[in-house]
Amino acid sequence: MKVKMLSRNPDNYVRETKLDLQRVPRNYDPTLHPFEVPREYVRALNATKLERVFTKPFLASLDGHRDGVNCLAKHPKNLATILSGACDGEVRIWNLTQRNCIRTIQAHEGFVRGICTRFCGTSFFTVGDDKTVKQWKMDGPGYGEEEEPLHTILGKTVYTGIDHHWKEAVFATCGQQVDIWDEQRTNPICSMTWGFDSISSVKFNPVETFLLGSCASDRNIVLYDMRTNTICWNPMEAFIFTAANEDYNLYTFDMRALDTPVMVHMDHVSAVLDVDYSPTGKEFVSASFDKSIRIFPVDKSRSREVYHTKRMQHVICVKWTSDSKYIMCGSDEMNIRLWKANASEKLGVLTSREKAAKDYNQKLKEKFQHYPHIKRIARHRHLPKSIYSQIQEQRIMKEARRRKEVNRIKHSKPGSVPIVSEKKKHIVAVVK
């Protein structure tokens, strides 16, 4: 008699160790797995919904300042350390992991206008309303020593901003003019002026370190709008910078072709006060007077994220941490807030399966992002009433303006009314 038996080789289904993954033989024949698109669509929908569910960007609030936080700086070598300057002349150094204040310095009388760290992370500079530039050691004074700056430079005018060179012992201040200082000297190496407007901010280019951008006037770059609050250079693309403007918009420029911005970023409903790039150079964060901060992809004109809390007032300064995972913002009501850069990201170490699931979900969201349901859910944000109503208002205004423009074109001789693109519209003039 012939007996037919199933015989299986245990090598095919028994794991070698307990840590190995179970072997799951699969047949990828498409006929066995029908409805790929609908199934993936549902998965994408779920992923998007879950993303919204898990969106909890706010991490911590660092309170201790007795006045509005005016400026922020991050430690170049230590991710956990940040510095903040307040409107009462107080500088505080914080530890983010412990979420407490390490050190407090009464640095200036009046505002701390600007703060920057030296590239090596051993000291930092502050400028204040008392017309002084002070250099401080990063480490606190020893026991019994008094808190004293390393150097103090007395200036003739008020300085409004400061930035340190990325490689050398040189820093730049701005006020009535842009001054370039050597750390060892008490007089500027050179001062540069253009026109008579005061300069609000100055930034060194992190890649091509000899380039310096300032918001009012500059040696190399001509700026278009004198109301620009600040600029920030892209750390990965040497010639790209973004300017935060008073007209609620941000402009990304290629510094070689300044007559048209690469992108106009508009979503804020009030003046944009500060901007900072992600260290990856793919996104930037902006702080606005409308009590919110927004995250923009560099190549998109609309923001992908908006952060706000009930208690957060006008946001004056914002910084993206060097590991590109967190965002800090200092605001009027004396608090520094720590946010996740990616709102729904899970903190901590991920297992490989979690990582795979995350990547898959991300790809699904990307794939089905144009589908109306998914788009709606992904874009939905709760906004405070003030911002919401202002957005509506501005939409109406914008629509009216557009209608008028269209009508004008329609009712005038063809070609007499030029059609100006949105990008060009905002540029007043290019001054050589």
Add this chain to the structure above:
Amino acid sequence: GDNDGEREHQKLLEAISSLDGKNRRKLAERSEASLKVSEFNVSSEGSGEKLVLADLLEPVKTSSSLATVKKQLNRVKSKKTVELPLNKEEIERIHREVAFNKTAKVLSKWDPVVLKNRQAEQLVFPLEKEEPAIAPIEHVLSGWKARTPLEQEIFNLLHKNKQPVADPLLTPVEKASLQAMSLEEAKMRRAELQRARALQSYYEAKARREKKIKSKKYHKVVKKGKAKKALKEFEQLRKVNPAAALEELEKIEKARMMERMSLKHQNSGKWAKSKAIMAKYDLEARQAMQEQLAKNKELTQKLQVASESEEEEGGTEEKVEELLVPDVVNEVQMNADGPNPWMLRSCTSDTKEAATQEDPEQLPEPEAHEVSESEGEDRPVAEEEILLREFEERRSLRKRSELSQDAEPAGSQETKDSSSQEVLSELRVLSQKLKENDQSRKQKASSEGTIPQVQREEPATEEEEPLLLQRPERVQTLEELEELGKEECFQNKELSRPVLEGQQSERTPNNRPDAPKKKKKEQMIDLQNLLTTQSPSVKSLAVPTIEELEDEEERNQRQMIKEAFAGDDVIRDFLKEKREAVEASKPKDVDLTLPGWGEWGGVGLKPSAKKRRRFLIKAPEGPPRKDKNLPNVIINEKRNIHTAAHQVRVLPYPFTHHWQFERTIQTPIGSTWNTQRAFQKLTTPKVVTKPGHIINPIKAEDVGYRSSSRSDLSVIQRNPKRITTRHKKQLKKSSVD
């Protein structure tokens, strides 16, 4: 008095005229000719031109003393007036523009990097790889001291042996060796060593393999080959260097003696030992032993006597021949076995299989035999080769076939004695050959070599013949029948074609590809011929019928109209389309009849109409179509509002056509539909950042550019003010000149 008065008057006039700013030009003054001409009163009136310096010098043309002055004057004249310096703002603007263009150019070097990063499939930040900061062991050691007695003891030992303890952990010798050898050198040396080792291993393997071979004959042949080689070398040496050859000869003699001494004819062999045990009791054994000993004596004696006399040589020759006899017999047997199993098998029933198996092996042989036949006598090396080949062949045969069992006992008959004797005999022969002349040597070689050869050649030739016969037969049977006739007929047709040498060459495969081509050609031509011949006949048929029906003009007109409105059946098309759409949108009846249920079924049988009627479910009449009363419109009612909510309305940005988008949507990325690897590849995120790693701005050095930081400070420190002052100075200088 008068003069003074006139002058004063003139002065007054001048003063008055100069008061009026606009008319500063003096009016031409007309005066009477007078004796007194004022030297200040030179005017260039009338001509309306400016006073030129050269005019003043006109009167002093002749005097040479003023030539230098004149030259200087010319020089001054040739120089153009310096333009006004630009105002400060203008200069700054120019400087700014130049600087801007320069920096823009400098920044353009980043374009490729930026583009690459933007288009990158995946970017992992931080971009620069961090080297793991592992402290070298020396540093760790330097901060550590021996405390316990054991540790101290160990350190003492180390110190005594001059072993390094601290930085760096190398002995002086090691250090020297490290310094001595560069990396490339070390690599080369290592490669050399590897090669040497590999060669050695090959050699070892070969030696082992050869050693494993049990056949006596093989070893015999090898030994013979070696001896012959040595002999050849010796001969060469004799020609070139007689003194060295003599030494060599002595050596050979000595070797021979040694061989003699270690003969197995003494009672050291296995057989001899067993006989020695038996000798006590067995008479025959004793006798055998004695015989052997006698033989040994003989041999040694012969050695002792120098082999110079011809008699002795003859004796040895005889001896050798005697010794050779069993070998030859063996060989004969082997030879009979070697190729014969094939022959034997051919006698048995399964001849075909054996033949096919044997063919590839046997094929190369005959050639070799032919070579050996032609050159065998002249070249003893060839003979060796033959022997070797024969041997190998036999080995393979033995392995494969069962019949080889018969051959094995024959091989086993070879005793140790015979083998050793053979070696000796060979040596002897060789040594004799040294002394003898060439001819005698040749004879002997032939006497040895030809015996096996001849016996071997017989079967070989037998093999060759059938093979040679078979080939032409096959060719003839397969394709000749078909092609021969055709080719011949081709040849007959194309007389111009050069006829090939013979039929044999025509049959060769080289010619074959030509034949089908020609066939095809002919077929093509035939088809064309058919077409060309038929088409006129068709025309001739068609034309008259049309002519009968209509006039030519009318026909043309109609044709023109037809052509003009050729595809102009739009209305009918539309109606048809609409009808089709209506039909398609109508709900379909459901037929539930099962053929063969309750009645006969099968091929060609249909269920009865009654049954069909019974099981037909009529679809309910749908709502009236929206375009029922609109004859010119088709309204698509398929569109589902509910699904529309889930559909993309506008083609998203990067896509240029809807099918691109659809395709991206239709390719699944999940692990349900993809293999693990593909899944991982499909879901790689675009940007990867690691928590807790500082991402520094991109650096020129990382990307491979030279950083422009050198120029940093120079650019910054370049004080625009200073530049402008310098510029001004330059301007001033030029103006002074």
